Amino acid sequence: MIRQLLLVVSALTLFSLNASAQNIRAGIIGLDTSHALAFTKTLNATPQKPEVMGVRLVAAYPQGSKDIESSTKRVPEYTEKIKELGVEIVPSIDALLDKVDVVFLESNDGRVHLEQLLPCIEAHKPVFIDKPIAGTLVDAIKIFDASKAASIPVFSSSSLRFGKGTQEVRGGSIGLAKEAETTSPASLEEHHPDLFWYGIHGVESLFTVMGTGCESVKRGTTAEGKITVTGTWKGGRKGTYTESKGYGGKAIGEKGEAAVGTYDGYDPLLYSVVHFFRTGVAPVSPEETIEIYAFMEAADESKRRDGAEVTIKEVMDKALAEARK
Numbered sequence: 001m002i003r004q005l006l007l008v009v010s011a012l013t014l015f016s017l018n019a020s021a022q023n024i025r026a027g028i029i030g031l032d033t034s035h036a037l038a039f040t041k042t043l044n045a046t047p048q049k050p051e052v053m054g055v056r057l058v059a060a061y062p063q064g065s066k067d068i069e070s071s072t073k074r075v076p077e078y079t080e081k082i083k084e085l086g087v088e089i090v091p092s093i094d095a096l097l098d099k100v101d102v103v104f105l106e107s108n109d110g111r112v113h114l115e116q117l118l119p120c121i122e123a124h125k126p127v128f129i130d131k132p133i134a135g136t137l138v139d140a141i142k143i144f145d146a147s148k149a150a151s152i153p154v155f156s157s158s159s160l161r162f163g164k165g166t167q168e169v170r171g172g173s174i175g176l177a178k179e180a181e182t183t184s185p186a187s188l189e190e191h192h193p194d195l196f197w198y199g200i201h202g203v204e205s206l207f208t209v210m211g212t213g214c215e216s217v218k219r220g221t222t223a224e225g226k227i228t229v230t231g232t233w234k235g236g237r238k239g240t241y242t243e244s245k246g247y248g249g250k251a252i253g254e255k256g257e258a259a260v261g262t263y264d265g266y267d268p269l270l271y272s273v274v275h276f277f278r279t280g281v282a283p284v285s286p287e288e289t290i291e292i293y294a295f296m297e298a299a300d301e302s303k304r305r306d307g308a309e310v311t312i313k314e315v316m317d318k319a320l321a322e323a324r325k
Contacts, residue, residue, distance in 0.1 A: 024055045024277055027100035029093060029116050030107030031078040032064030032071035035130055035159075038266040039104060039273075044085045051271040055278075059088045059099045065109030068189065097123040102277045104128050110192060111135030114142055121152045126280060128273045129156040131204070132196040133289060137297045137315065141323040144286040155282035156289055158204035160184065160247065162268035166260045169209050175254030181240045182206040182249035182261040186227050194227065194303070195241075195296040202241045202249070205261040206231075207292050209251045210239045214291060217298035218309045229299045294319070 026043065028036050040057045042049065062079045065071035083089055090096045093116060096103070103120045105113060110132035120127045133156035134140040147154045160166070169177060184202030188194055195203055207214075213234040220228050226243040233239060249261030272283045291312065297319070298310040 024102055025058045025100045026055055026102050026104060026277070027096045028057060028060040028082070028087070028104045028106050029096065029120075030064035030105065030112075031060055031062040031082055032074045033078075033106050033108040033130065035266065036060070036104070036106040037078055037081055039106075039270055040082055040085050040087060042267060042270055044087070049267075051267075052274045055102075055274050057082075057085070057087050057104075059090050059096050061090050061093050061096045064107035065112065068109050068191065070189075071108040093119050097125060100125065102126050102128075104130070104273070106130050109135070110139070110196060114139045114146075117143055117154070118146060121146055121150045121154075124150075124152055126152060126277055127154045128276065129154055131156065131158045131200045132192060133293065135192055135196070137193075137290075137293045137319040138323045140290055140293045141319055144290065145323065147286070153276070153280050153282055155276060155284050155286075157269060157272070157284050158201045159266050159269040160201045160205045160261065160263060161208045161284070162272055163205065163247075163260070163262045163264045164268075165258055165262055166205050166208050169251045169253070169258050169260050170211075173253075174251060174256045174258050177209050177211075177237070177239075177251045177253045179238050180206060180209045180249065180251040180260065181242065182209070183242050183244035184247050184261070185245060186243035193297055193300045195229070195299055196293070199227065199241065199243065199296065200292075201247065201263075202244075202261060203229075203292055203296055205247075205249060206239045206241050207288060207295070209249075209260050210237065212288050212291050213237075214239070214295055214312055216309050216311045217295055217302055218307060219299045219302035220307050227299075229295075229302075231295055290316075 043057045062075050103125050182202045182205040186199035189197040214231040216232045228242040230240045247263040251260045294312050294315050298315045301310045
């Protein structure tokens, strides 16, 4: 009888610990993107979806970009909408960190991410960093270096990574992808390398399908004047990103071909972020994210060299030397 009672008490204690572990207070830095509003609507809905149960947005710090008009003009509107969803607006990142367990770094401007991330790491808060992870490849490396040094997990991804077809190919539905092409819009922003601002969506889909191992990049333009970038992977595999009005693509593998690159909404990404917050395990490795940004930086370098082929190693060696000097 005593043994049975102890087992019941033990089970109740374990349930209590597991339940409390699922009650996660989340905060947002940066209210200058629609992502912040979309995530909050899902997390603070009643009832919650099972995939996000127990994670609530409780506080937000509005400041995102300081000088990109398309971002700064959104802040007042999104701030009011976030408040209506039950989120407290706070005056600083430090004030935010006192109220939350985890952080969504949503500032639209990648240039401010390193600066905004460091206090979160010092406060031991896991962070999801929305695209672009940084304004330069150098800062992307510094972000992951800081995360590793403090043993505080971070990850970054476009929502396009989690499209159903793209994930199926990633999971091996057509075997090893030998060739792939993806498309997405690629609006430019003068303070970021060309593909960082919006082309990242299609490039993220491309890397989700192809994986790491890109060795060189060559950039050109289509007959319509759109950006097109072809990467060569180990073993001669080829992956191409092309600017387009829509999201899509195709992958050809050992077992056939499949459509990839579709946009399936924000929720699949959000579910993955919540799982990351619960487990501390990032769904995308730092190495893969850094290679994605090296690909896009190499594309800019190829543009500067009138379409010449640029190796990922060259770009990475330069960035690593700058980041760790």
